[in-house]
Amino acid sequence: MSGSHVQRRGFVQSTIDTLYAAISRVMYAETLARGEGLLQGIDPRVKLAGLLAWILAAALSSKLWVIAALLAVAVSLALFSRVPLSVLAPVWTSALLFTGAIAIPALFLTPGTTALDMPNVGWRITHQGLASAAYLITRVETSGTIALVLVFTTPWTHILKSMRILRVPVIIVVVLGMTLRYILLLLETAREMFESRKSRMVGTLTSRDQRRLAIHGGGVLIAKAFQLSGEVFLAMQARGFRGEVYVLDEFSMTQRDWAALSLFAMLAAGAAWAGR
Amino acid sequence: MHIPDGYLSPATCAALYGGAAPFWYVALRRVRTALHTRLVPRLSLLAAFCFVIMMFNLPLPGGTTGHAVGIGVAAVVLGPWAAMLAISIALTIQALFFGDGGITAIGANCFNMAIVGSLIAYGVYRAIARRAPLNSARRVVAAGIAGYAGINIAALCAAIEFGIQPALYRDAAGAPLYCPYPLHIAIPAMMIGHLTVAGIAELFVSAGVVAFLQQSDPAMLRSTSGVAENLQAASSPAKALRPLWLGLGTLMILTPIGILAGGAAWGEWVASDYANPAARQQIAASSFHQLPPAQVPKGLERLSAVWTAPFAQYAPPYIKSRAFGYLLCAMFGVGLVMVGSFGAGWLLRSQERAREQAAGS
Numbered sequence: 003m004s005g006s007h008v009q010r011r012g013f014v015q016s017t018i019d020t021l022y023a024a025i026s027r028v029m030y031a032e033t034l035a036r037g038e039g040l041l042q043g044i045d046p047r048v049k050l051a052g053l054l055a056w057i058l059a060a061a062l063s064s065k066l067w068v069i070a071a072l073l074a075v076a077v078s079l080a081l082f083s084r085v086p087l088s089v090l091a092p093v094w095t096s097a098l099l100f101t102g103a104i105a106i107p108a109l110f111l112t113p114g115t116t117a118l119d120m121p122n123v124g125w126r127i128t129h130q131g132l133a134s135a136a137y138l139i140t141r142v143e144t145s146g147t148i149a150l151v152l153v154f155t156t157p158w159t160h161i162l163k164s165m166r167i168l169r170v171p172v173i174i175v176v177v178l179g180m181t182l183r184y185i186l187l188l189l190e191t192a193r194e195m196f197e198s199r200k201s202r203m204v205g206t207l208t209s210r211d212q213r214r215l216a217i218h219g220g221g222v223l224i225a226k227a228f229q230l231s232g233e234v235f236l237a238m239q240a241r242g243f244r245g246e247v248y249v250l251d252e253f254s255m256t257q258r259d260w261a262a263l264s265l266f267a268m269l270a271a272g273a274a275w276a277g278r
Numbered sequence: 279m280h281i282p283d284g285y286l287s288p289a290t291c292a293a294l295y296g297g298a299a300p301f302w303y304v305a306l307r308r309v310r311t312a313l314h315t316r317l318v319p320r321l322s323l324l325a326a327f328c329f330v331i332m333m334f335n336l337p338l339p340g341g342t343t344g345h346a347v348g349i350g351v352a353a354v355v356l357g358p359w360a361a362m363l364a365i366s367i368a369l370t371i372q373a374l375f376f377g378d379g380g381i382t383a384i385g386a387n388c389f390n391m392a393i394v395g396s397l398i399a400y401g402v403y404r405a406i407a408r409r410a411p412l413n414s415a416r417r418v419v420a421a422g423i424a425g426y427a428g429i430n431i432a433a434l435c436a437a438i439e440f441g442i443q444p445a446l447y448r449d450a451a452g453a454p455l456y457c458p459y460p461l462h463i464a465i466p467a468m469m470i471g472h473l474t475v476a477g478i479a480e481l482f483v484s485a486g487v488v489a490f491l492q493q494s495d496p497a498m499l500r501s502t503s504g505v506a507e508n509l510q511a512a513s514s515p516a517k518a519l520r521p522l523w524l525g526l527g528t529l530m531i532l533t534p535i536g537i538l539a540g541g542a543a544w545g546e547w548v549a550s551d552y553a554n555p556a557a558r559q560q561i562a563a564s565s566f567h568q569l570p571p572a573q574v575p576k577g578l579e580r581l582s583a584v585w586t587a588p589f590a591q592y593a594p595p596y597i598k599s600r601a602f603g604y605l606l607c608a609m610f611g612v613g614l615v616m617v618g619s620f621g622a623g624w625l626l627r628s629q630e631r632a633r634e635q636a637a638g639s
Contacts, residue, residue, distance in 0.1 A: 061382055107459075112444075112458055129453070130452050131458070133451065133453035134454045138456070176318055178371065181329070184322055185326040188326045188329075188330045213486070217482065218486075218490055220331050220351065220483055220486070220487050221490030222490075223327055223330060225494065231316070232319075235320070
């Protein structure tokens, strides 16, 4: 009985925790992005283009030290932008655990020259396996850190508007913006659904009941999403929406932004050249 | 299933962005035609739903838990085109703002889950459900199997993308630069988890949500039921497919680029390659430095003589220009596929008509 009890609490509470963590993350990212810091003062278009170029340079590089150097620069930028290590560390840890678990077998399975023999089990680690695992882990950590730097130093509305420089159609930019707003609303709705269920729960909940609870939650959410989309549409029409979508472009480049763009471009080009 | 940055080469990512682009274009046109001014709010809310459903951790029989992607639910409720847009938007937001999936891999993730997954799930759902009543158990079973098939085929696509990396991208010392596992490891490793856990989660969510909607709001299942007018029927199929035809034509014109690639693709060697030192080196380089046998394998030698292709190596013997020969082969191949497809379509339609006439008389 106690096992079921723990399982029941585990499922409902863990779902609430996951939903709450997602909401908290967005709120915290917005707070940091609107604060003071090195990158916060730079035009979002420059940051988006520059940091994407770094991610691409890391992906293109076939030299480990180049990828590691990009990681070091990204971490420095995060610290100068007042993004605390406590924000970066969980992402590093989860990426390390996930990718590390995937990379470990490659140490033994990748054919090549022997780096280390494990006599008791008869396995051998190859130089190529070590290099391959290192490539995978450093690339994942570097790209993840750069993406994090972007999100924690730029308000999400600005990131979405900046996507216009990548020629993303304006309607997609608008839909992405609205989606992000309604994700928060649906996350909150889902969290409240599970919270209210938790407050009414007495006794044990079997695995079957837990499944039913999650599935009914999904069904209610999709019905609410449809209903809400109708209401939002009527509200948009009431405000004069006739199908045309526009994005206000309030960004303007300063000398500092041009300098930042040059630095981003030089570093990306240098990394791509050195890592070739 | 959400491929992070660093697992796929930039070239693979670019190819998959390119592969996804025509589907996004057609989907946007079709959904826009069907929804008009309702497009923005409807798509936003549905993408938000797809995002949230991916966060539900479902308890499964046997004590384990699994996340559903919502491919089955989205395809059954929205139809394939709206589903591929909604899931793509949810995946983009996950990658950009939540670090779930890589930014360079957005195209790959959308191609696998949003496009392939939605099309497979919708096709399986319609094939099994056929014209069953909206509240029938058959539709629940169809939705479950559709979700299961959709997520597993999407996982297979991801596994193939992983598996081709070590054959294509290595550093000077032979270390794989991206995902290190070849196809014979990547496919089973990926599929075991999806066939046994993630697929089951998707099956339960798809079947469960459809069963729930049958009770609470069956109208939501009507648009894709095949019984009433749906989103896909709202626009002219020929007009909506025009960009795909244009894409196909462009790809055909670009086929001579294939001449630029040196050597043979892995596993496509001919008998004469075994005696050719340069070809042997290429085979070894792409096979983890294992040299092929010195003699041509007997079975390969015997079977390769059974059939001589009229356009061997995509080079018709009577065409002097290699580029033109490539182009001609592309046109011929596409023409054959089209004739086959139209023939099969005509056959199916005539059978359907015959059945309807028999039922009417």
